[in-house]
Amino acid sequence: MAPRNEEESLSVERDVDVPEEKAAKQPRIDNGLSLRNQITAAPRQTRAWETFRAVGAPQFHVAPMVDQSELAFRMLCRNHGATAAYTPMIHSRLYAEGGDKFCDETFSTTVADRPLFVQFCANDPDVLVKAAKKVQATVDAMPADADGKRAGIDYVDLNLGCPQRIAKRGNYGAFLMDDLKLVSRIVKTATSTLSIPVSCKIRCFDSVEETVRYATMIVECGCSVLGVHGRTREQKDLTATRADWDKIKAVVDAVGSRVPVIANGNVRHYDDAIALMNYTGANGVMSAEGLLSDPALFGRRVRAGVASMTSVDEAMAQRTRYSEPDPSTAEPVGALWPASGTEGCDLLREYLELTREYATPMRMVRAHAHRMLGEWLKEFHDVRDKLVRCHGTPEEYRNQLLEVSDDLRACIVRTERDFPVEKLTDRALRRLEEAKELEERKAEAIRQQAAEESMLASL
Ligand SMILES: Cc1cc2nc3c(=O)[nH]c(=O)nc-3n(C[C@H](O)[C@H](O)[C@H](O)COP(=O)(O)O)c2cc1C
Incomplete structure (x- = not known):
């Protein structure tokens, strides 16, 4: 099929794989992209930012959660400060082949449920495309509301982060990190076939370098918004491991001028959300566990100058960095913050x-x-x-x-309290016991010293 315009011709050309030796000979500019990729990637990047701005450049995202980020919960969070939301992960093959009953139970939306990321897991590009087209057709067929407004989907999101055994068995989610060629094929096919922009949500590799290479590859394949969960595939216990904000920051430094990055991990309250954006330079944050404990987390406080962001320039200007809290020394997450009082x-x-x-x-x-x-x-x-x-x-x-x-x-x-009595973790209890033991040893040493001094004085 002939490309319709110059922009499309460039992006179609970009999708053709370049043999490695040939690519190496192409002139490179300081960001490591070949000249041809720079030229061809540019219109796509412009589109990525335009789309993000068109949906309000949302900063506060409800993370995808199986069985938990369903329509009613998304709407609750939206009523309390969330400015975008992901559906729970939908299995692309089951959805593509499923009957009406299954599909209706799996996905629902409404006019006010925007901006909306519909997340799929997939390991076959064609199946993902089929599922995405089906969900789009479902939404297109929904009647307009009394004001003539219609529901819609803003992004089709690819789940590249699910670390569960079921994902290992099905070869999707974070297990696609073992087959980057497949990831590349899925993202390229989806971005070049679907009319809805494609976003991806990734986990990190052990090293910063590998994580950055991975994120860059996904962006070069046409991903429009990149969600980065700062944990590795092995770090499944979310309360035991702290997300690595430095890795997220490295990804933002590498691809943040090309596509919006949404940072994820360890947002327990509003201050964490702001700190995560400031520390990493990400354009937004997403929260899962934090919102389950307090669905109004994002609406608790609004700091002047941070809540609204309408231009790329503003987004860039917000990349002021300060190190609070220091993620390398901070404790693992521990207790989540419930909503206060009643x-x-x-x-x-x-x-x-x-x-x-x-x-x-x-x-x-x-x-x-x-x-x-x-x-x-x-x-x-x-x-x-x-x-x-x-x-x-x-x-x-x-x-x-x-x-x-x-x-x-x-x-x-x-x-007459705002918060429940804190239940101490085993670790905190151990630390208290150690502190108590230390105090007792100190008191004993002081007692002995005093006894010796009085003995010496009596000689
Ligand atoms: C109950 C639950 C269900 C989840 N389901 C999904 C999912 O469907 N897709 C996905 O990409 N991540 C899923 N996650 C991971 C979260 O989106 C998020 O990446 C992770 O919890 C880290 O964010 P947090 O520190 O704010 O909790 C789920 C997490 C929880 C707690």
Whole structure:
């Protein structure tokens, strides 16, 4: 098929693989890209920034979460400061081949659910394209709302970060890091075939250099927004390992002028979100665990000059760096921050209302209820037991949850505290014990010294 215009002809040409010896002979400019790649990549980069700006250059993203970033939860977070959201990961083959019932249960959206990243896992470029076209057709077929507004998809996202055993068995997610040629084929095919921009969410390699090479390769294949989770495939325990902000920063330094980068890892509260953007220079952040504990995390405070970003220049100007907190010395994440006081109860009530509007499977509602009330439930066991016993039809279940939430509210008010009593981790307990032992040894030494001094004085 003949390219329609010069820009398209350049990007089509760029997709042709250049043999390595030939590429090595091409003139290179200081960023390491061949001249031809620089010329051909430029229009695509312009498009990447234009698209990002067109959707409001969002900074605060709801991360993709299987069974947890469903429509009702996305809308809750959007009501409280999130400016973009990812769907849970959708299996491209199951979706592409699935019947209406499966597809309707797997994906739903609404007019206000924008900007929206629809995430797929895939290991076959054609299957990803088929699934993406199907989801696009589904959204296109949705009726307009009363104001004539329509739902839409802003990015098709490729999951390159899932580290679970199921991803290993299915050869997708982070296990594609073992087959970079396949990653390249998937991204190139998707970006050159789909009309929706393609974004990717990656994990890091052990070394900074390999991580940067990987990110650069993906961007050169046409990825429009790059999400970077600062952990490796092996670092599965999110609360035990701190995400490596230095690796994210290195990726931003390498590709951040070409495409927007969204940083991910260790955002527990609003200050973390700002610190992560400032430390890495990323254009936005995404949070998963933090939002599950406090869906209003992104709306807690707005610092002047940071919340809005409408131009590439502004994005660049925001790349001021300061080292707070120092990720190389900081502790692993540890306890997450729940919403303060009775806010978790209010958020649950609002979420339950949203699940009336947007049908949500009970297993997801249950998981969210536990997370939103979670930390306080550790203090009030009767309420927790009542929550565990909730059952019935969706409406009955919702009403019982509302009752539980009201019970908990009454308990919290009685404590006159904003936060639940912190449960110490084993590590923190050990450290306290060590500190106590040290104090006892010091006191013993002082006692001995005093005894010796008084003995000497009596001689
Ligand atoms: C319950 C849950 C489900 C997740 N599902 C997905 C997913 O579907 N796709 C994905 O790319 N990452 C998924 N992740 C990973 C998160 O998107 C995110 O990268 C990770 O939790 C690190 O961010 P955090 O430190 O803010 O939690 C999931 C995480 C959690 C906690």
